Amino acid sequence: MNALIIEDEKAAVRNLQALLKEVAPSTEVIDTLDSVTESVAWFESHAAPDVVFMDIHLADGSAFEIFEHVRIASPVIFTTAYDEYALRAFKVNSIDYLLKPIGAADLRRALDKLETLHGAAGAGASAASGESLAELIRGLQRQGHYKSHFLIPCKGDKLLPLAVEQVQYFCIADGVTKAVVSDRERYVLPNTLDELTDSLDPARFFRVNRQYLISRGAVQDIDLWFNNRLAINLKVPTDGKILVSKLRVNDFKNWFSGS
Template sequence: MRVVIIEDEQYTAEYLQELLLKAAPETEVTRLLFSVAAAVDYFKTNLPPDLIFCDIQLTDGPSFEIFRQVKLEVPVVFITAYEQYALQAFKANGIDYILKPFKNDDIAGAINKYNQLHSAVVKKVLNYGHYLGLPSVATGAGQKSSSSILVKYRDSIKPIKISDVAFFQTENKIVQLTTLNHQKYLLNKTLEDVEMLCGDGFYRVNRQVLLNRDAIEEVLQGYARKLVIKLKIKEAPELLVNKTKISDFLSWLSA
């Protein structure tokens, strides 16, 4: 679970981060933000987290201004010393309202509420997908490769056909897929997990990228006896194949 903390007191922000990691050790706090302006700038240029913990009164104004300036469909846990903002909080994607001074049980309870809401959404979407006849996704070793993979999209889960994925890329332990239509989604899986799902149509170019054969436009001879892979999609990363993998890569490409 990826979390952003918005709190203008650094000590409080760091204490909250400590309690979060204690309550849910798998949590990754991706950013501490200390003002409305900093939060607006961050959310305009970065992928949204799974959950936001947010103080209401910041040094440059109420945090509700963040959600007026940036469209975010992310659940928010509001933390404040004031009781009178509860109604506004729940109108701004609020799922919990914690009064300061907070303690470990408060944070653990908020995480538990988020997990319950998230599980309910996933269950609802998966059941709906079952009735629609959507393909299922393999979940472990020894199972057949899947035709679709489930991704988080706003407050729901949606299936993406693996054949529509141009490549998967991991950075800072976060895996993102990019489709042939230039859409991007985050995955709650490792690249190794994804590789097990994709089958022979995908190739692990390096530690960061798993590539779909159908996304390749051409392969060029590069410097130092490396190959350069040009993709069909715009703004794609430049992919290099080291000389030690060239034979294996070309064998896969021609299969």
């Protein structure tokens, strides 16, 4: 069996490779990828592997974006740390997931399920299940209960309530996540930007790149940038230029226009 690993954390790649050698030593890892862009290009130019191990959060966005650009004719075993909607979807579709940190027993169970799936329905049905899985996950995310408020620790023993609708954008700055309300109001949050992306209403917020998650209402105007990218200018000052990658331009336009 040959396997493709799509994962942006080098330590996680090494761990999964080591576990595969332990649990399924005949498995050959034919390639490792770390981004949506790289993965789309790979699937466009390579034959389908027997199985794909795919992290949900990649270097340049969500793994589910890959399904929007290419057809993946392989069963997929996702890896995740916290996406509860995805976990429910995996169970419904009989495609397993590996919850980080991954253990040998988890991997063995996933491969056993994959073998059973192949024997019962064949690789074609597995691929179809993978595609319907992505659709179901997107539907569940749209129907989910999204975060509406934060409680921000203040000096002393107080918590400051902050409504999500007040936030213009979230960003990574100085190694921490910040919620920006205005030029003078910035609050440090314990959440990662990936966690915020999963917990906030996607109709209101868009992850433009690894550093910024922006509100539609915060957009002042948009510059056409070189190499078919976009530069987003917000009503509130930012620490740097906010660029939308070429791969995400259409997604951003559709999101902003509500289509």
